[in-house]
Amino acid sequence: MSDTSCAACPLRAQGGFTQVSDAELAFIEKFRRRESTLGPGEAILREGESSSLLFTLRAGWAFRFRSLPDGRRQILNFLLPGDFIGLQAELSGQVPHGVEALTPVRLCVFPRDELWDLYRGFPGLAYDLTWLSAHEELIVDENLLGVGQRSAMERIAMLLVHLYKRARSVGEGDESGVNFPLNQQHIADALGLSLVHTNKSLRRLHAYGLHELSANRLRILKVEALQRLADYYALPLRARPLI
Amino acid sequence: MSDTSCAACPLRAQGGFTQVSDAELAFIEKFRRRESTLGPGEAILREGESSSLLFTLRAGWAFRFRSLPDGRRQILNFLLPGDFIGLQAELSGQVPHGVEALTPVRLCVFPRDELWDLYRGFPGLAYDLTWLSAHEELIVDENLLGVGQRSAMERIAMLLVHLYKRARSVGEGDESGVNFPLNQQHIADALGLSLVHTNKSLRRLHAYGLHELSANRLRILKVEALQRLADYYALPLRARPLI
DNA sequence: CGATCGCTTGATCGCTATCAAATCGTGTGG
DNA sequence: CCACACGATTTGATAGCGATCAAGCGATCG
Numbered sequence: 206m207s208d209t210s211c212a213a214c215p216l217r218a219q220g221g222f223t224q225v226s227d228a229e230l231a232f233i234e235k236f237r238r239r240e241s242t243l244g245p246g247e248a249i250l251r252e253g254e255s256s257s258l259l260f261t262l263r264a265g266w267a268f269r270f271r272s273l274p275d276g277r278r279q280i281l282n283f284l285l286p287g288d289f290i291g292l293q294a295e296l297s298g299q300v301p302h303g304v305e306a307l308t309p310v311r312l313c314v315f316p317r318d319e320l321w322d323l324y325r326g327f328p329g330l331a332y333d334l335t336w337l338s339a340h341e342e343l344i345v346d347e348n349l350l351g352v353g354q355r356s357a358m359e360r361i362a363m364l365l366v367h368l369y370k371r372a373r374s375v376g377e378g379d380e381s382g383v384n385f386p387l388n389q390q391h392i393a394d395a396l397g398l399s400l401v402h403t404n405k406s407l408r409r410l411h412a413y414g415l416h417e418l419s420a421n422r423l424r425i426l427k428v429e430a431l432q433r434l435a436d437y438y439a440l441p442l443r444a445r446p447l448i
Numbered sequence: 449m450s451d452t453s454c455a456a457c458p459l460r461a462q463g464g465f466t467q468v469s470d471a472e473l474a475f476i477e478k479f480r481r482r483e484s485t486l487g488p489g490e491a492i493l494r495e496g497e498s499s500s501l502l503f504t505l506r507a508g509w510a511f512r513f514r515s516l517p518d519g520r521r522q523i524l525n526f527l528l529p530g531d532f533i534g535l536q537a538e539l540s541g542q543v544p545h546g547v548e549a550l551t552p553v554r555l556c557v558f559p560r561d562e563l564w565d566l567y568r569g570f571p572g573l574a575y576d577l578t579w580l581s582a583h584e585e586l587i588v589d590e591n592l593l594g595v596g597q598r599s600a601m602e603r604i605a606m607l608l609v610h611l612y613k614r615a616r617s618v619g620e621g622d623e624s625g626v627n628f629p630l631n632q633q634h635i636a637d638a639l640g641l642s643l644v645h646t647n648k649s650l651r652r653l654h655a656y657g658l659h660e661l662s663a664n665r666l667r668i669l670k671v672e673a674l675q676r677l678a679d680y681y682a683l684p685l686r687a688r689p690l691i
Numbered sequence: 692c693g694a695t696c697g698c699t700t701g702a703t704c705g706c707t708a709t710c711a712a713a714t715c716g717t718g719t720g721g
Numbered sequence: 722c723c724a725c726a727c728g729a730t731t732t733g734a735t736a737g738c739g740a741t742c743a744a745g746c747g748a749t750c751g
Contacts (some may be wrong), residue, residue: 277597328567342585355641397596
C-alpha cells in the first residue's frame with residue numbers, strides 16, 4: 206500500500222479533529238518518515254524495549270498494556286485512530302509498556318530524534334502533543350477510577366459505553382453499531398477481572414437488553430441506562446489535535 | 449510569607465532537576481504570578497470546576513482524585529514537590545479530578561492563558577511540560593497495573609516503596625525514614641481497598657518487619673524484600689524538569 | 692477431521708467488603 | 722482536672738463478589 210499524503214489524510218478529512226495551518230501540515234508531512242501496516246496481535250512497541258520511533262495510529266485499534274513478571278497483564282487503555290503512540294518513553298526511548306494491534310493497523314511513523322524540531326519550529330503542534338498526552342492520562346484516570354471503585358458489571362458497562370462513544374467520535378460505525386475487536390480476555394485484562402467472571406458478568410449484562418455484542422460488533426441500545434448502571438458520564442468529546 | 453525568587457528556588461537548588469537557561473528561568477519568574485499556601489485537607493482544584501490557574505507544587509504533598517456520584521473515591525496519584533498541576537484540564541479549563549493538600553503546601557501559581565507564550569517562546573520548557581505530563585501518566589499507569597492485578601498486600605508494599613523512593617528523590621527524609629502524611633483512608637482510596645481491609649493488611653505486612661510506619665513517619669527497612677513481595681521494580685528516577 | 696481458540700457453564704474457594712464495636716490519642720469545654 | 726467528642730486505628734464476625742478449577746461446546750482452520 207502506498208503512503209497517503211498528509212494533506213489528503215482520510216482521517217483528518219473526516220472531522221472531529223482540530224485544524225492545522227498549511228505550514229504545520231507541511232512539517233508533519235516531512236516529519237513523518239513512512240507508513241507502516243501491522244496485523245492483529247502484532248507488537249507496535251515491546252514492553253521494556255527502547256524505540257526511537259513515534260507513531261500516530263491512522264487506522265485500526267490497538268491497546269497499551271503493562272505486565273507483571275508472573276504474567277498478569279493489565280491493559281491500560283485502548284488506542285483508536287488519531288491516537289499518538291510513544292510519548293511516555295523517557296528520553297532514553299525506553300517504554301515501560303507494550304502496545305499491540307487489535308485489528309490490522311495503519312501507522313504513521315515519526316523519528317523521535319526530530320521531535321525537537323517540532324518543538325522549536327511549531328509551538329502549536331508542541332501544544333497539541335502536550336494536549337494529547339494529558340488527554341490520554343485522563344482516560345487512564347477514568348480506567349483507574351473504574352477498576353478501583355466499580356463493581357464488575359459497572360466496569361463492563363462503562364467500557365462498552367466508553368469504547369462505543371470513542372469509536373463513533375472518530376467516524377466509525379453507525380446507529381447499527383460499531384466494530385468491536387476485543388475478545389473477553391481483553392476485556393478482563395482491561396478491567397482487572399478474571400476471564401470467567403468477565404464472561405458471566407457480560408452474560409448477565411446482556412440479559413438486561415441494553416446492548417448487543419456479537420460477531421465483533423457492538424450495538425448500544427440504551428446508552429442512558431448503561432451509563433446510569435455504570436455511574437459513568439463521559440465528558441462530551443471535543444475536537445482533538447491530530448499529528 | 450514572601451515569595452522567593454525562582455533563581456533562588458530552594459527546590460531547584462536541591463538537585464535532581466534538569467538545568468534551565470537564564471532566559472528560561474527569567475520567563476518562569478515572569479510567568480509565575482504569585483505563591484500560595486494551603487493547609488492539609490484544603491482543595492487546590494475542585495472536581496469538575498474550571499480553573500484558569502496552573503500550579504507547581506513547591507513544597508508539601510498533595511493528591512489527585514476522582515469520585516463517583518455515590519461518594520466512592522479513587523486517589524489517582526500523589527503529588528510531591530516539583531509536580532506540575534492542572535495540565536489535564538481541557539482547553540475550557542475544566543478539571544475532571546480534584547486535587548487536595550495532604551500537608552501544608554506551598555504553590556507557585558501560573559495563569560493558564562499565558563501558557564501559549566511559553567510554547568511560543570521557550571520550546572525547551574514546552575518539551576518539559578510534555579515530559580511532565582507523560583511522566584505523570586506513567587505513574588498512573590503503574591497504579592492501574594497494581595490496582596488491577598495485584599493483591600492487597602502487594603499493593604500496599606508497592607505504595608510504600610513507591611512513595612518512599614519518590615520522597616527521597618526530591619530530597620526529603622534520610623536513612624531514618626521520611627514523613628508520611630497519608631492516613632489509612634488515603635491508602636485505601638489509592639489502592640481500591642476498603643478501610644478495614646487496608647488496616648488488616650497493613651498490620652500483617654508490618655509483622656513481616658520490612659518497614660516501620662508510625663506517627664506520620666515511614667521507614668523502609670528492607671527495600672529489596674518489599675519490592676520482591678510486590679513484584680514492583682521501579683525504574684530508576686531520572687533528573688526531571690521543574691517549571 | 693483433529694486441533695486450536697474463544698466462549699460458556701457449574702462447583703467450590705477465598706480474598707476482600709461489610710457490619711459492629713472497642714480502643715486510643717487529642718483537643719475542647721465545663 | 723475531668724468529661725466528652727471526634728477522628729484514626731484496631732479487631733472480630735459474617736457475607737459475598739469475584740477467583741480458581743474443571744469441563745464442555747462451537748466455530749474456524751490447516
